[in-house]
Amino acid sequence: xxxxxxxxxxxxxxxxxxxxxxxxxxxxxxxxxxxxxxxxxxxxxxxxxxxxxxxxxxxxxxxxxxxxxxxxxxxxxxxxxxxxxxxxxxxxxxxxxxxxxxxxxxxxxxxxxxxxxxxxxxxxxxxxxxxxxxxxxxxxxxxxxxxxxxxxxxxxxxxxxxxxxxxxxxxxxxxxxxxxxxxxxxxxxxxxxxxxxxxxxxxxxxxxxxxxxxxxxxxxxxxxxxxxxxxxxxxxxxxxxxxxxxxxxxxxxxxxxxxxxxxxxxxxxxxxxxxxxxxxxxxxxxxxxxxxxxxxxxxxxxxxxxxxxxxxxxxxxxxxxxxxxxxxxxxxxxxxxxxxxxxxxxxxxxxxxxxxxxxxxxxxxxxxxxxxxxxxxxxxxxxxxxxxxxxxxxxxxxxxxxxxxxxxxxxxxxxxxxxxxxxxxxxxxxxxxxxxxxxxxxxxxxxxxxxxxxxxxxxxxxxxxxxxxxxxxxxxxxxxxxxxxxxxxxxxxxxxxxxxxxxxxxxxxxxxxxxxxxxxxxxxxxxxxxxxxxxxxxxxxxxxxxxxxxxxxxxxxxxxxxxxxxxxxxxxxxxxxxxxxxxxxxxxxxxxxxxxxxxxxxxxxxxx
Amino acid sequence: xxxxxxxxxxxxxxxxxxxxxxxxxxxxxxxxxxxxxxxxxxxxxxxxxxxxxxxxxxxxxxxxxxxxxxxxxxxxxxxxxxxxxxxxxxxxxxxxxxxxxxxxxxxxxxxxxxxxxxxxxxxxxxxxxxxxxxxxxxxxxxxxxxxxxxxxxxxxxxxxxxxxxxxxxxxxxxxxxxxxxxxxxxxxxxxxxxxxxxxxxxxxxxxxxxxxxxxxxxxxxxxxxxxxxxxxxxxxxxxxxxxxxxxxxxxxxxxxxxxxxxxxxxxxxxxxxxxxxxxxxxxxxxxxxxxxxxxxxxxxxxxxxxxxxxxxxxxxxxxxxxxxxxxxxxxxxxxxxxxxxxxxxxxxxxx
Ligand SMILES: Cc1ncc(C[n+]2csc(CCOP(=O)(O)OP(=O)(O)O)c2C)c(N)n1
Ligand code: SF4
Ligand SMILES: [Mg+2]
Numbered sequence: 001x002x003x004x005x006x007x008x009x010x011x012x013x014x015x016x017x018x019x020x021x022x023x024x025x026x027x028x029x030x031x032x033x034x035x036x037x038x039x040x041x042x043x044x045x046x047x048x049x050x051x052x053x054x055x056x057x058x059x060x061x062x063x064x065x066x067x068x069x070x071x072x073x074x075x076x077x078x079x080x081x082x083x084x085x086x087x088x089x090x091x092x093x094x095x096x097x098x099x100x101x102x103x104x105x106x107x108x109x110x111x112x113x114x115x116x117x118x119x120x121x122x123x124x125x126x127x128x129x130x131x132x133x134x135x136x137x138x139x140x141x142x143x144x145x146x147x148x149x150x151x152x153x154x155x156x157x158x159x160x161x162x163x164x165x166x167x168x169x170x171x172x173x174x175x176x177x178x179x180x181x182x183x184x185x186x187x188x189x190x191x192x193x194x195x196x197x198x199x200x201x202x203x204x205x206x207x208x209x210x211x212x213x214x215x216x217x218x219x220x221x222x223x224x225x226x227x228x229x230x231x232x233x234x235x236x237x238x239x240x241x242x243x244x245x246x247x248x249x250x251x252x253x254x255x256x257x258x259x260x261x262x263x264x265x266x267x268x269x270x271x272x273x274x275x276x277x278x279x280x281x282x283x284x285x286x287x288x289x290x291x292x293x294x295x296x297x298x299x300x301x302x303x304x305x306x307x308x309x310x311x312x313x314x315x316x317x318x319x320x321x322x323x324x325x326x327x328x329x330x331x332x333x334x335x336x337x338x339x340x341x342x343x344x345x346x347x348x349x350x351x352x353x354x355x356x357x358x359x360x361x362x363x364x365x366x367x368x369x370x371x372x373x374x375x376x377x378x379x380x381x382x383x384x385x386x387x388x389x390x391x392x393x394x395x396x397x398x399x400x401x402x403x404x405x406x407x408x409x410x411x412x413x414x415x416x417x418x419x420x421x422x423x424x425x426x427x428x429x430x431x432x433x434x435x436x437x438x439x440x441x442x443x444x445x446x447x448x449x450x451x452x453x454x455x456x457x458x459x460x461x462x463x464x465x466x467x468x469x470x471x472x473x474x475x476x477x478x479x480x481x482x483x484x485x486x487x488x489x490x491x492x493x494x495x496x497x498x499x500x501x502x503x504x505x506x507x508x509x510x511x512x513x514x515x516x517x518x519x520x521x522x523x524x525x526x527x528x529x530x531x532x533x534x535x536x537x538x539x540x541x542x543x544x545x546x547x548x549x550x551x552x553x554x555x556x557x558x559x560x561x562x563x564x565x566x567x568x569x570x571x572x573x574x575x576x577x578x579x580x581x582x583x584x585x586x587x588x589x590x591x592x593x594x595x596x597x598x599x600x601x602x603x604x605x606x607x608x
Numbered sequence: 609x610x611x612x613x614x615x616x617x618x619x620x621x622x623x624x625x626x627x628x629x630x631x632x633x634x635x636x637x638x639x640x641x642x643x644x645x646x647x648x649x650x651x652x653x654x655x656x657x658x659x660x661x662x663x664x665x666x667x668x669x670x671x672x673x674x675x676x677x678x679x680x681x682x683x684x685x686x687x688x689x690x691x692x693x694x695x696x697x698x699x700x701x702x703x704x705x706x707x708x709x710x711x712x713x714x715x716x717x718x719x720x721x722x723x724x725x726x727x728x729x730x731x732x733x734x735x736x737x738x739x740x741x742x743x744x745x746x747x748x749x750x751x752x753x754x755x756x757x758x759x760x761x762x763x764x765x766x767x768x769x770x771x772x773x774x775x776x777x778x779x780x781x782x783x784x785x786x787x788x789x790x791x792x793x794x795x796x797x798x799x800x801x802x803x804x805x806x807x808x809x810x811x812x813x814x815x816x817x818x819x820x821x822x823x824x825x826x827x828x829x830x831x832x833x834x835x836x837x838x839x840x841x842x843x844x845x846x847x848x849x850x851x852x853x854x855x856x857x858x859x860x861x862x863x864x865x866x867x868x869x870x871x872x873x874x875x876x877x878x879x880x881x882x883x884x885x886x887x888x889x890x891x892x893x894x895x896x897x898x899x900x901x902x903x904x905x906x907x908x909x910x911x912x913x914x915x916x917x918x919x920x921x922x923x924x925x926x927x928x929x930x931x932x933x934x935x936x937x938x939x940x941x942x943x944x945x946x947x948x949x950x951x952x953x954x955x956x957x958x959x
Contacts, residue, residue: 283709442664
């Protein structure tokens, strides 16, 4: 097997131990490639643990700009003896193993179809440092210096990054740069051209930014005008609330008084968190919570109240592997059904399905407009892959002429002028009634909010016809929602296609690469990327216009298919599900082989 | 925004308060509770307190959970917005409402099942957080609405209507509130209007978390001999430690009180209550002392009522969070959105 020699197109994977300080070193490695003008996509695969368990960091280098996981590994930096065998086995034939050769490893535990690059990292680090923590931390920097040398990353870029990272803590700059140089020098003097993978300077990054989704969501909530946040810590959503707090400190502290134009409550549980969001929404503030699957389970009763009593609320759900505690640090798209139909009784909720941090920023901000316009809970369904990994995306933008849509809130003046107020009265024909906020007017517009059945003027009623009238209006309101949520994005194949592909959320990045590869192989498919629930008519039209539809999801039970079949009355046989749910982000290779296999099967069947 | 209440046609003999409102203006829908239910007396006391305090009804937001007690916000302050939320979770909803607009008066009305059973967690956390509110539990020792099962406040050994005996230890919400930092704590009895009304007025004037537990017999399921929440039992064992009376404007100068036996409590509308001692050794400003006193009297089978504890210097959740004075629900995108300039810095920091 001859060694692989790609330029700007390969996968590097680091196998480390949680808590060893490798995360920031690995991230610096990825960012240095970006500074070379070459796009990267990075993914953290980490355990639910603070210290000691295996963790991996994968860097997809793609001069063409593919940002999903490709699948496979070309260079493995194996730093964790616990996972050694599995890590070695995962390297593509012709690939490279880089490891700490301070302790000898028997040949029997290596492979002969890969190139082996040995470096005595622990020895080098121990010789230079005496403090155990320093030995560990600088070992990470040393291997970054060595790998950069092997791959051809400009050393000056790394030195500059160290300077930026430790700005203000200047004492740390020199030792880090020294460690970096130790790595570089060793590789230059001892490893020569052992690695065929190369980074060449390019201009393919442009002004794009490298950002994680939870940071983007927290910022989106600031931009969307959220003033109240209530949350209970849970991986992988915690950093949404933390990002919101941090951005509020930057953007929402009154310059004169030092007072806060926001309120954040760390609730005692998720029931309380959503209750606080609903109380604030009822009283006219934009409010959100951030949580993950177990939190959504706890919020069910309250979500039904918000649906039925028609109260705006935003829920950012960072999906992780379920059921139960499941795989808390792995990714999935498995909260679709519990969110879409949250709570007992007949309910439906609006879902937004962002594909990356940039869209997540936009949808987070937009969710408050939708929640207030529709007077209902709006879920922003992101996932761990988007939320906790750094993604290369277009810089965030904001239209300064944008005015928040505060929905139908009747003012004291309008009440005074004699406008009819019926809290559940559809006066405009869009099934959205007007509401009033507490404290608006001394004698007009007060009403009693309840989870029990009531008439159009908010009077308690258990009369069947009155109840049905209200339930029908809620259904019609969902029709209105279809016209307001982000439309799906349809892409036509180069040639007329009878096959369609539907996908959504974080699958997008790997899907883009898979589609290009399939198209190159002559497999032409139109695609539709869902961006929201309820589904607009365009979704139904797309499905009807194709003989078969591949539906790609990251869950076991094809939850999106259930939703589409249920909501659009489509024959389930029209869909061929492609399901990836092992907890790692879906890869381009997985999609390509799954689709190719089924297409081959089909053509074989046709031939027989 | 202030509105002058329009003069209304009314019987010349009917009392009006300083805002020109009659008692009627503080009423709500007609109650659907059982005749004689203690909860109705509490609603009446709240109405009376708001009338006496000259509160603008629409500046009150009334919130509740689920239960007979939680229905009562519908039966008072018809010009206030009300929110009948879910069972045991009113405290979190009230917290959010209060965060959205700090300028309204928040009244939470709940039951012993709602606050001590299913909602105990929310109750204590809401108090812990220092939410500025008046929180009233209408405590009958049972779940009235689901037909009389014991709640967590039922005393051990108290008899059910069917003759069974409660086996579990009781949970005392007053002690609980003291322990988790309520800065105003009172207890009363729905059969004692003279005690309830000024206590509610004082609570409504308090700038922090104010809690009042009101024993409120359930005539349908828990008013028989052997029940410790029955009218007769409570009357016999009620020990008021002090009394509150509304002071006439000139009273302070004309009436002499023995030193140490009374003090004044300032109210929302500028008027004053006189707090006079009934139990000579009881100090309502000593939290630890209050807790010990409650425990020892409870052990003797007596129910301590009155103003149990008050910290007049209290602050609230907004002070803790350092929120702006303007209600958050009034802020516009101009105040809240950092705009494209803000993004320039963010983008630059992520390259
Ligand atoms: C989640 C949930 N569980 C159970 C109920 C049924 N339920 C309604 S009211 C109530 C008890 C109310 O007791 P309390 O708060 O003491 O009010 P009371 O009727 O005695 O005034 C129960 C158990 C409910 N509404 N919601
Ligand atoms: S059942 Fe009891 S608590 Fe409920 S209304 Fe009747 S008397 Fe009151
Ligand atoms: Mg009760």
